[in-house]
Amino acid sequence: MPDPVAVNSMFGRIARxxxxxxxxxxxxxxxxxxxxxxxxxxRTQPREVLDLATGSGDVAFALxxxxxxxxxxxxxxxxxxxxxxAESKKTxxxxxxxxxxxxxxxxxxxxxLPDASVDAVTISFGLRNLADRPRGLREMHRVLxxxxxxFVLEFSQPHAxxxxxxxxxxxxxxxxxxxxxxxxxxxYVYLNETIEQFPDRAALAAEIRAAGFSDVRASGFTxxxxxxxxxxx
Ligand SMILES: C[S@@+](CC[C@H](N)C(=O)[O-])C[C@H]1O[C@@H](n2cnc3c(N)ncnc32)[C@H](O)[C@@H]1O
Numbered sequence: 001m002p003d004p005v006a007v008n009s010m011f012g013r014i015a016r017x018x019x020x021x022x023x024x025x026x027x028x029x030x031x032x033x034x035x036x037x038x039x040x041x042x043r044t045q046p047r048e049v050l051d052l053a054t055g056s057g058d059v060a061f062a063l064x065x066x067x068x069x070x071x072x073x074x075x076x077x078x079x080x081x082x083x084x085x086a087e088s089k090k091t092x093x094x095x096x097x098x099x100x101x102x103x104x105x106x107x108x109x110x111x112x113l114p115d116a117s118v119d120a121v122t123i124s125f126g127l128r129n130l131a132d133r134p135r136g137l138r139e140m141h142r143v144l145x146x147x148x149x150x151f152v153l154e155f156s157q158p159h160a161x162x163x164x165x166x167x168x169x170x171x172x173x174x175x176x177x178x179x180x181x182x183x184x185x186x187x188y189v190y191l192n193e194t195i196e197q198f199p200d201r202a203a204l205a206a207e208i209r210a211a212g213f214s215d216v217r218a219s220g221f222t223x224x225x226x227x228x229x230x231x232x233x
Contacts, residue, residue: 001130006190016085033228035066036153036228037151038065041151042067044119046119047119048118048120050074050118050120051121052126053124054077057101058124060103064097064100074102076105078108115142121144124154137150140211144233150208152204152208153226155227162223162225166223171192175192201218213233
């Protein structure tokens with residue numbers, strides 16, 4: 001599992017160029033994946049949503065655009081430069097629908113929230129970075145109200161026939177492009193390693209169940225390179 005100090009400092013280094021690198025490396029598909037996440041959240045009609053590992057805030061902003069105006073949204077991350085980036089995007093957008101987003105620091109392994117205090121937890125491309133995934137999932141379960149929902153958007157393992165090409169892209173092409181965009185090639189060697197080591201849909205569903213969730217369902221996107229897991233407390 002990743003070292004939390006190294007993860008925090010790595011995201012701190014790339015925070016300013018994170019969005020650009022994301023859009024370039026995914027060919028813009030990250031916007032669509034997040035839109036699917038928001039549509040799934042909307043169907044559960046939450047009143048309070050926690051976007052954990054919010055980073056530069058793109059899921060929190062998409063939630064604010066896609067959910068009714070009375071839904072409260074908290075974006076939480078343990079990396080202050082990423083939260084600073086989220087805050088400055090919120091200020092620059094000056095969009096009234098973003099006013100209900102609160103960005104605040106917090107560690108996914110010890111959430112600064114009471115038990116049973118939110119209706120939905122989203123975590124997008126963040127679970128892979130947690131130093132202790134079972135503990136993080138138990139924390140998400142703890143802060144959800146009974147009947148609340150967890151939504152995990154994360155890289156997954158693609159169809160077998162596509163893996164050689166995909167791993168070639170991850171190992172050879174992605175670190176070069178990302179190094180050029182962010183000036184930090186090492187960060188994207190780390191990204192490639194964590195993607196390759198991450199469980200497939202069935203194994204992640206089992207981990208989510210082990211944390212206490214039920215009704216776990218997974219959908220694959222883009223040849224299953226990315227998956228969304230939904231689960232209920
Ligand atoms: C790849 S970014 C994802 C950002 C955003 N959710 C998105 O979809 O673009 C991963 C984020 O996870 C955060 N993170 C990693 N470990 C964390 C932890 N233990 N607690 C809170 N945030 C964490 C990092 O700081 C980083 O901002």
